[in-house]
Amino acid sequence: MTDRYLSVAREGGHEVEIKRSRFLCALAPVSSEEAAREFIAARRRAGPGARHHCHAFVLGPDGRSRRSSDDGEPAGTAGTPMLEVLRRRELTDTVAVVTRYFGGVLLGAGGLIRAYGQAVAQAIDVVGVLEHRRLQVVEVAVSYDRAGRLENDLRASRYALHATRFDELAHFEIGLGPGEAGTFAGWLADLTGGEAKATGLGERWVTSGP
Structure with a gap:
């Protein structure tokens, strides 16, 4: 596959x-x-x-x-x-x-x-061309005062920002490749002082491109 x-x-x-x-x-x-x-x-x-x-x-x-x-x-x-x-x-x-x-x-x-x-x-x-990858997707929910910095850092990182959603909190879906879950958890903890956690959403196709 x-x-x-x-x-x-x-x-x-x-x-x-x-x-x-x-x-x-x-x-x-x-x-x-x-x-x-x-x-x-x-x-x-x-x-x-x-x-x-x-x-x-x-x-x-x-x-x-x-x-x-x-x-x-x-x-x-x-x-x-x-x-x-x-x-x-x-x-x-x-x-x-x-x-x-x-x-x-x-x-x-x-x-x-x-x-x-x-x-x-x-x-x-x-x-142009799009790349589609099968990744493990996790969701991170943060308060709005943290949302702007987290989104900017995600877009600048190697991790694939898959989707965003906003209600009482700001929700970010991130695609992780094989072996990236542990390093992402540490990266997220350092960035948010340990306050934000990643919740697994399962495997999905994530698209990136122009």
């Missing part, structure tokens, strides 16, 4: 032009094949005049579920290089659709492979 995976940070895209052909790559985070195929269908509707809407997607924390389509391009020249970029970047729960508007110049198999791969790689650089 994996304890870490990456996905694109948000829905977005990027366009490259190669020998007058336009390659528009759209990316989105997805959590199921149904969601991936809905996104692919939406991209088809958005570009009815395009000759090809090639796609690739990877699903699951372990990235085992993978699909791709050349959508009329020569076999292996579109979907496969798109999928390879996702694999090399270690991305999952991600769908990529490249819409091509033909510019009148044939690119050949090698040119197509490079173009589709380049479109996906550059789009990933534009939208």
Whole structure:
């Protein structure tokens, strides 16, 4: 069972032009094949005049579920290089659709492979990546007069601040990696003079990124 995976940070895209052909790559985070195929269908509707809407997607924390389509391009020249970029970047729960508007110049198999791969790689650089880690989450509750300093110190620390909540007290959820529980307890005791305690909430996926 994996304890870490990456996905694109948000829905977005990027366009490259190669020998007058336009390659528009759209990316989105997805959590199921149904969601991936809905996104692919939406991209088809958005570009009815395009000759090809090639796609690739990877699903699951372990990235085992993978699909791709050349959508009329020569076999292996579109979907496969798109999928390879996702694999090399270690991305999952991600769908990529490249819409091509033909510019009148044939690119050949090698040119197509490079173009589709380049479109996906550059789009990933534009939208950014999130890291998801399976961590032990604890909650720390403090009075409001301590909340500001604790939040600032948490954000400056190596510990992952997962969520905050405010009612009568300020509540902070922190993700801890293997072996960090003891060091965090000592860090928290030093910071609050022993007044604040951490309560375990169990294991969760914690997301960090841009």
